[in-house]
Amino acid sequence: GENVEQHPSTLSVQEGDSAVIKCTYSDSASNYFPWYKQELGKGPQLIIDIRSNVGEKKDQRIAVTLNKTAKHFSLHITETQPEDSAVYFCAAPQGGKLIFGQGTELSVKP
Amino acid sequence: DAGVIQSPRHEVTEMGQEVTLRCKPISGHDYLFWYRQTMMRGLELLIYFNNNVPIDDSGMPEDRFSAKMPNASFSTLKIQPSEPRDSAVYFCASSFGYHEQFFGPGTRLTVL
Numbered sequence: 001g002e003n004v005e006q007h008p009s010t011l012s013v014q015e016g017d018s019a020v021i022k023c024t025y026s027d028s029a030s031n032y033f034p035w036y037k038q039e040l041g042k043g044p045q046l047i048i049d050i051r052s053n054v055g056e057k058k059d060q061r062i063a064v065t066l067n068k069t070a071k072h073f074s075l076h077i078t079e080t081q082p083e084d085s086a087v088y089f090c091a092a093p094q095g096g097k098l099i100f101g102q103g104t105e106l107s108v109k110p
Numbered sequence: 111d112a113g114v115i116q117s118p119r120h121e122v123t124e125m126g127q128e129v130t131l132r133c134k135p136i137s138g139h140d141y142l143f144w145y146r147q148t149m150m151r152g153l154e155l156l157i158y159f160n161n162n163v164p165i166d167d168s169g170m171p172e173d174r175f176s177a178k179m180p181n182a183s184f185s186t187l188k189i190q191p192s193e194p195r196d197s198a199v200y201f202c203a204s205s206f207g208y209h210e211q212f213f214g215p216g217t218r219l220t221v222l
Contacts, residue, residue: 032209043114043201043213044153089153096165096208097143100153 002027002094006101013080014109021104023090024072033073034098035064036089044089048075080108114214116202122220128190131217134183135204143211144177144187145201153201158208159185192221 003026013019025033031052036044050057050064050073057064061080066073077084085108091098115134123129135142143158157167162179170177174193179185189196199218203211 034209036213041215043203043216045213046210049210093208096141096160097155097158098208098211099155102152 002099025092116214131187133202139204143203
């Protein structure tokens with residue numbers, strides 16, 4: 001089955017800096033890679049996703065890159081702001097479900 | 111749409127009691143997922159349904175846990191009897207196709 005590893009588990013950056021979170025997956029047949037953001041006391045919310053037919057996707061200050069050969073994908077947040085502070089999860093599909101990484105707690109210090 | 115609705119938002123119960131968590135998915139979605147989140151184990155998938163039919167319950171911890179989806183607009187997750195180690199936040203999520211899942215606000219369960 002699919003195995004998703006996410007690093008780092010915690011990340012602290014200064015406001016305005018960039019943040020990068022990386023995930024690796026094991027199933028070479030996986031073709032969909034979402035990223036979720038979970039704020040305190042709330043459920044995870046999808047912020048961006050990428051399919052295996054593209055290498056990069058951007059949405060304002062966030063971007064996701066995919067390297068299918070190496071089986072890893074990354075979330076990039078530029079010009080970080082305090083409201084970016086949250087836990088971020090990557091995921092990869094296995095059958096009809098998603099396997100989530102362990103999460104990265106991002107702290108943006110003003 | 112109001113999004114995925116879960117009730118109750120908080121539940122405190124004593125060991126041995128029955129607990130029922132409820133979920134109303136987004137209208138038109140054909141997949142429904144139940145997750146459990148703890149600090150130790152992260153976000154775990156317990157069970158998911160497609161068109162009201164349970165597809166994969168391999169994540170259900172043990173026979174004390176059961177889930178039903180009697181129709182497209184309602185699902186329950188039941189724990190009987192509850193134990194302190196069941197304390198966690200339980201999320202329901204729904205999607206059209208399994209890709210873009212929309213999560214509810216969660217139910218925080220505390221078993222004393």
